[in-house]
Amino acid sequence: xxWNKLEDEACSVxxxxxxxxxxxxxxxxxDCFLRVRRFEEFQARLGVTRPILxxxxxxxxxxxxxxxxxxxxxPLRYEYRLTQKGLDLYPIVMSIVHWGDVHxxxxxxRPLLHQHVNCGKAFDPVMICSACGEPLSPKxxxxxxxxxxxxxxxxxxxxxxAEAKRQRPARSSRSQR
Amino acid sequence: xxWNKLEDEACSVxxxxxxxxxxxxxxxxxDCFLRVRRFEEFQARLGVTRPILxxxxxxxxxxxxxxxxxxxxxPLRYEYRLTQKGLDLYPIVMSIVHWGDVHxxxxxxRPLLHQHVNCGKAFDPVMICSACGEPLSPKxxxxxxxxxxxxxxxxxxxxxxAEAKRQRPARSSRSQR
DNA sequence: GGTGGATGGTTTCGTTATTGAACCTACGCT
DNA sequence: AGCGTAGGTTCAATAACGAAACCATCCACC
Numbered sequence: 001x002x003w004n005k006l007e008d009e010a011c012s013v014x015x016x017x018x019x020x021x022x023x024x025x026x027x028x029x030x031d032c033f034l035r036v037r038r039f040e041e042f043q044a045r046l047g048v049t050r051p052i053l054x055x056x057x058x059x060x061x062x063x064x065x066x067x068x069x070x071x072x073x074x075p076l077r078y079e080y081r082l083t084q085k086g087l088d089l090y091p092i093v094m095s096i097v098h099w100g101d102v103h104x105x106x107x108x109x110r111p112l113l114h115q116h117v118n119c120g121k122a123f124d125p126v127m128i129c130s131a132c133g134e135p136l137s138p139k140x141x142x143x144x145x146x147x148x149x150x151x152x153x154x155x156x157x158x159x160x161x162a163e164a165k166r167q168r169p170a171r172s173s174r175s176q177r
Numbered sequence: 178x179x180w181n182k183l184e185d186e187a188c189s190v191x192x193x194x195x196x197x198x199x200x201x202x203x204x205x206x207x208d209c210f211l212r213v214r215r216f217e218e219f220q221a222r223l224g225v226t227r228p229i230l231x232x233x234x235x236x237x238x239x240x241x242x243x244x245x246x247x248x249x250x251x252p253l254r255y256e257y258r259l260t261q262k263g264l265d266l267y268p269i270v271m272s273i274v275h276w277g278d279v280h281x282x283x284x285x286x287r288p289l290l291h292q293h294v295n296c297g298k299a300f301d302p303v304m305i306c307s308a309c310g311e312p313l314s315p316k317x318x319x320x321x322x323x324x325x326x327x328x329x330x331x332x333x334x335x336x337x338x339a340e341a342k343r344q345r346p347a348r349s350s351r352s353q354r
Numbered sequence: 355g356g357t358g359g360a361t362g363g364t365t366t367c368g369t370t371a372t373t374g375a376a377c378c379t380a381c382g383c384t
Numbered sequence: 385a386g387c388g389t390a391g392g393t394t395c396a397a398t399a400a401c402g403a404a405a406c407c408a409t410c411c412a413c414c
Contacts, residue, residue, distance in 0.1 A: 001223075001224045001225065001402085002370095002402090003200075006200065007281070010283075010288045011207070011277075011288055011289075012273070012274045012275075012276075012277025012278045012281060012282065012287060012288060012289070013203065013204060013207040013270065013273055013274055013277060014204060014207075014277075015277045015281035015282075016273045016274070016276050016277035016280075016281060017200045017203050017204065017273070018200075019281070021198075021199070021200035021203055022198070022200065023180075023183065023194045023195075023198035023199065026190065026194050026198055027190060027191060027194060030188070030190040030191075033315055034320065034333035034334065035333065035334060035335065036333075036334060038390080038391090039390070039391050039392075040389085040390060040391075041334070043391095044330075045330060045331070046178075047178045048178065049372075049373055049374065049375095050374095050391085050392070050393085051372080051373085051374095051392090051393075051394085052371090052372065052373080053392095054391080054392060054393080074380090074381065074382085075379090075380050075381040075382085075389090075390075075391090076380085076381095077390060077391075078391085085280050087315060088276060088279065088280065089276060090304075090313065090314070090315045091268075091272040091275070091276075091302070091304040091313070092269065092272045092273055092276060093190065094304060094313065095268035095269045095272050095304070096189070096190055096193045096194070096269055097189045097190055097193070098189075098268070099189075099193050099265060099266060099268075099269060100188075100189025100190060100191075100192045100193035101189045102265065103193075103262050103265065104184070104189060104192035104193060104196070105189065105192075105325055106187075106325055108324050108325040109323055109324035109325040110189060110323045110324070110325050111187045111188055111189060111323050111325040111326045111327070111331065112188075112189070112320050112321065112322065112323045112326065112332075112333075113320070113321040113322070113323045114318050114319070114320060114321070115318065115319040115320075115321055116306045116308060116309060116311070116313070116317060116318060117317040117318065117319055118306070118309060118311050118317050119306065119308050119309035119311070121306075121308035121309065122308070122321075123306045123307045123308040123309075124307040125268070125304045125305070125306070125307070125313060126304070126305050126306075126307045127267075127268040127271060127272070127302045127303070127304050127305075128302070128303050128304075128305055129293045129295070129296065129298075129300045129302070129303075130300045130301040130302070130303045131293060131296050131298035131299070131300040132293060132295060132296035132298065132300075134293070134295055134296070136267065136268070136271065136293070136302060137267070138210055138264060138267045140293060140294040140295050141291050141292065141293060141294065142291070142292040142293075142294055143211065143289050143290070143291060143292075144289065144290040144291070144292055144299075145289065145290070146286055146287040146288050146289045146290045147285050147286035147287070148282055148283055148285040148286040148287050148288040149288045149289065150288070153221075153222060154222070154288065155289075156211035156212065156213075156289075157211065157212060157213060157218070158212065178373095179373095179399095215361080215362090216361070216362050216363075217360085217361060217362075220362095225402095226401075226402055226403070226404095227362085227363070227364085228363090228364070228365085228401085228402085229400090229401070229402080230363095231362080231363060231364080251409090251410065251411085252360090252361075252362090252408090252409045252410040252411080253409085253410095254360095254361065254362075255362085
């Protein structure tokens, strides 16, 4: 399956991955949140080749994650800034950082620490339920069919039997494709 | 830069990306959290080619994200199950799903809904500060040098000047490597 | 005792994507 | 005129991927 097919899948992971599911893109975004904005700076920090960097930045701009805004004229120069859509990627980047801190840190400890300006303390990110505020664990989450579900192929296995029934309440219909 | 160099970087994002920073790996993990466990099932659901699937599963096992456990003998067959290290990826997967739900959902809405078993309600994941419990926003987080920091190249730009001073408090020392 | 099915892969070969190095453009400075 | 800076593009060589076929075990049946 090709990259461009991914974004058409009825799956939020697949659609997100079609935008950021590339190692260089993730590293570019890390640097964006560290306030890196210019082509040369990305290139020096990441060690990525220039053609790849150019193509990834182009794609992120096309997907409205970054915006090219001029920071000088004559010669006209642009910098890359996170849009709101891009800023909303913060939980993804933070949870990636945190997993790396916990599971991949060397014996010297984590490379960076995060301090919450509001409370002044060093912290870890914690993911909670928006309804009750409890921390989330995979065992305590049920997955249900949403309004945007289409092909049963993307439903979780435990929902596929139910879906099969939905498709043929009267079995004469040709709607099962 | 090659894949295998990535995990040596003093950056938690780079190290995490060296494990999961591949589009197929992320989709495999999505399915793992939906309780998919067998080769054929991954292959049918993902539409990935068999060699790629085999190589990604092998790598996830090597990195202790998945474990191969036998579910029958004669013929001996294994299934792939998330380890604790793998289960800890849940916040990453959930934040990816949520970003897709918010920014990439079609006009029909999100494909899947999540229900929190503890409280019974449909919910969104929210990332908060472990110290004060407030939701996190990139603007309210300061990044500080951690004990595992090494090359200044990976420090955020605003820390590099400070780092340069650290390296030569008395400029006769040879400690600037 | 040969045939077929299920599961979990590997081989092979042609097409893309990535890498590394060099090159290009527009401007400003001296 | 010549050099430096910023932000790219072009090109040839190499690596990764995709599609299809093939292989290995075991079982069940005829």
